[in-house]
Amino acid sequence: MAVIAKQEDDSKQDGLILTADGMSLKKSLARSLRMQKLRALMLILPLLAFILITFIAPITDMLFRSVENQIVRETLPRTLNELQYWDLSQKKAPGETVFHALYDDLEIAIERKVHTRLGTRLNYEQTGFSSLFRRTGRNLDAIGKIWQKQFEEFDPFWKKGENWANLLMTSDWINNAKEWEKTSDHLQPPFVLKPELVNLLPKTTEAYSAFARYVQLEENEALYKKDPWPGIYIKLYQDLISEPDLSALSGMGADELRSTAQMVSTFETISFKDGFLEIDKDWGEIDIWRTIQVYASSYTSGYFLNAIDMQNGPDGPELRPENERIYIILFMRTLYMSLIITFFCIILGYPVAWLLVNIPTRKSNLLMILVLLPFWTSLLVRTSAWKVMLQQQGVINDILVWLGLVDDAARLVMINNQLGTIIAMTHILLPFMILPMYSVMQTIPPSYLRAAKSLGATNWTAFWRVYFPQTIPGIGAGSILVFILSIGYYITPAIVGGTSGVFISDRIAYHISSSLNWGLGAALGTILLGVVILLYFAYDKAVGIDNVKLGG
Amino acid sequence: MKFTITFLVSSALSLAGSIGFANEEGMADSMTVVSWGGAYQKSQQRAYSEPYAAKHDGLTVIWDESSAEAVAKLRAMNEAGNVTWDLVDAVAADAIRLCDEGLAMEINHDEMLAPGDDGSTATEDFGDLLVSDCFIPQIVYSTTFGYRTDLVGNTPPENVCAIFDLETYPGKRSLEKRPVNNMEWALLCDGVEKDNLYDVLATEEGQNQALAKLDTIKDNVVWWSAGADTPQLLADGEVVIGSTYNGRLFSVIEEQGQPVSMLWDAQVFDLDGWIIPTGLPEDRRARVVDFLRFATDTQRLADQAKFISYGPARASSAPLIGKHADLGIEMAPHMPTDPANAKNTILFNYEFWADYRDDIDAKFQAWLAR
DSSP states (O other): OHHHHHHHHHHHHTTTOBOTTSOBHHHHHHHHHHHHHHHHHHHHHHHHHHHIIIIIHHHHHHHHHTTBOHHHHHHOHHHHHHHTTOOGGGOSOOOHHHHHHHHHHHHHHHHHTOHHHHHHHHHTTSTTHHHHHHHHHHHTHHHHHHHHHHHHHHOGGGGOHHHHHHHHBOHHHHHHHHHHHHHOOSOOOOOOBOHHHHHHSHHHHHHHHHHHHIIIIIIOOOGGGOOOOHHHHHHHHHHHHTOOOOTTOOSTTHHHHHHHHHHGGGOOOOOHHHHHHHHOGGGGOHHHHHHHHHTOSSBOSHHHHHHTTEEEETTEEEEOOGGGOOHHHHHHHHHHHHHHHHHHHHHHHHHHHHHHHHSOHHHHHHHHHHHHGGGGSOHHHHHHHHHHHHSTTSHHHHHHHHHTSSOGGGOOOOSSSHHHHHHHHHHHHHHHHHHHHHHHHHTSOHHHHHHHHHTTOOHHHIIIIIIHHHHHHHHHHHHHHHHHHHHTOOHHHHHHOTTTTOOHHHHHHIIIIISOOHHHHHHHHHHHHHHHHHHHHHHHHHTOGGGOOSOO | OEEEEEOOOOSHHHHHHHHHHHHHHTOOSEEEEEOOOHHHHHHHIIIIIHHHHHHSTTOEEEEEOOGGGHHHHHHHHHHHTOOOOSEEEEEHHHHHHHHHTTOBOOOOHHHHSOOOTTSOOHHHHHGGGOOSTTOEEEEEEEEEEEEEGGGSTTOOOOSGGGGGOTTTSOSOEEEESSSTTHHHHHHHTTTOOGGGHHHHHTSHHHHHHHHHHHHTTGGGEEEEOSTTHHHHHHHHTSOSEEEEEHHHHHIIIIISOOSEEEEEEEEEEEEEEEEOBTTOOHHHHHHHHHHHHHHTSHHHHHHHTTTSSOEESSGGGGGGOOBOTTTOOBSGGGSTTSTTTOSSEEEOOHHHHHHHHHHHHHHHHHHHHO
């Protein structure tokens, strides 16, 4: 309200000029300006949306992936809960409670088939997790079956899922569930446990609830017929061994429960730890547990550490062993080779741009077509053509041998190394250097050079002191274009670069499409993005971004 | 790159028939199959999909040549909740990963696949080749060596260790730009027993030993990443000897008549086959299952060998292998599984590489970069 009052106030003060509809001119002007801005915004809206969807969103997603690590916590919540009490310094694998929790977590993870996904994730950090989880997935049932078998041998009642449902669920729910099965066209009635059993058998009912949720929501099968998982037998054993008072219990299965309760003390059991160690002795390794503990949090710096040749060691981040360091080398190589390529583009592009501006139009048009021609040819074709040219049995070597300049036995190695990458990429990126230079040179009046000369400058001085400084914005623009394009280049270095001429992009592609370590790929990409932004600001500080011109 | 083969029959009668057919069996009338492109995909089309489509009017089969990126793309599709592929051709290692990630459907082989012509069940017929619950093997291929007959003098190589023998066989050799297979060959030629290969390779010393052996020829290696590289390098005379898939070499030797010969010693067997993505709608899955039952039966697997020199995955198909469809030569001697070729073989160790892939690859790439 205060704002409106003030506006009215304003209009009163300079309210001398009014428009035809009695509004103050200031207001009217502001409105029409606002309309104009809105209209302008509407015009760029498609572009804005396009950039947002195809550029900003994927980049944000990538940034997020490089730190995201929810899978460990989501798959092993109970284990991590127990694991926080484990003391690494004791140099001993965790105790029974952790293994018990691990059994509970894995039983449901295996049903959901996410345990192998977790294994893949952790295998990025430590070799062996992949097969550890796969093997455990295949054999975990063996542990629960020890209990299950004894229950079932004592009383066949425990064999059938229907009996379990009758024992644990309210009769109303059973009726509803049977009704549902006849039609099964709507959602299953959510399970309802008998309240008195929740108190008497807390662990069993809790485990059964998890089982029920999975069966109802994820499998969408008839719960009351489904045989429970072996783990639920373990929980029932644990509930019964603590001797709950079952005397008041009535209804279906109550008698069987009471008779079994008297027998459970004779049941054979094994420790979970022994069970896991029998499946795979690696579960006794401290390193396995340390890795799980280190990667317990939902967000991790692990991928970024990896991307700069480091890892999470026992005492915080540390360098990787020397024979595994690769990313720093590749980052440095990407940067310095891009610089070399940019440099060669300037050296080669400058005279061409100068010619384009200074020769007669008819000839310069032809030259322009030659400059633009590579744009109309597929990148792959151009790169492969370089292969044909440069290889040892290739065109250039053949000519040199034929001319007698090079011995047949000592043909030049010009491809599958850094030289190959530099040659091919300089060629491919050259137009990006020539075009901005050309458009800047075009705006320099030839009379400047003539004036300098008439005032007594030599050719060189006239060029160096008068002409060249005016072309710097073009060089700047071309350099930024070429440099930024080249540090992200993938296909050309991959084809002609061999091993010594590949860039960091090669590893990013490998992690995205081959090793599937998207987190690491994302971290590498993020670092590359950061480097570009950093260099851009450094350039701005040194040369000034206002001095960059693409034309005019 | 996609191309579509449409089998449309023009008459209204068959149109009505096809609609009736689609409704009757509850199957989708189009199917997107992902494979590797090239001669291999062609062999699948001629042996599997063309005969199948001839029997099913109105079916459209769309081929997508994306198998090389199948795992990454399927994962992306799955995350986006829109799986557009119905059937994917993948090497066994990828199939295992897809299965691990929950991206491939688990299948009951005996229930879903036809029994062998010799009366064996599908499980018996495929035998040890059923390396994953999600995987239906199709062919056995091998990664092995080809050499230029004109560049090896009078002593053509008979042993895989020729690649490390720079004195007898000077010149470049091409190896794949990844540790798999190369590490095994290096150890084998450094005196490690074949049975101990993976035990040795699992240790830090073993990995260093393999890299040290590779180091002796590092300057003379052209590293390839696409299966077509080595055949091209051999044809150009850029390399003396190089590793690639045996079917590629067959085409260089028999179809293009280049002066190249096979070195079968220590070939590494691997499998290629089908997986069905998870989360397909009922009608599309029904179509794929129906197609697979046909395309993986004894006769069809044997038929594929008419077009490409990869061994059928069913034991019962082996006796049915005939002559090449276009060249008219007997195909059996060109199969990696032929007894004469399979005297000394290594079977790709899936479990080992699933575990050690990341670790050894980091070391291998660091070694390459040095």
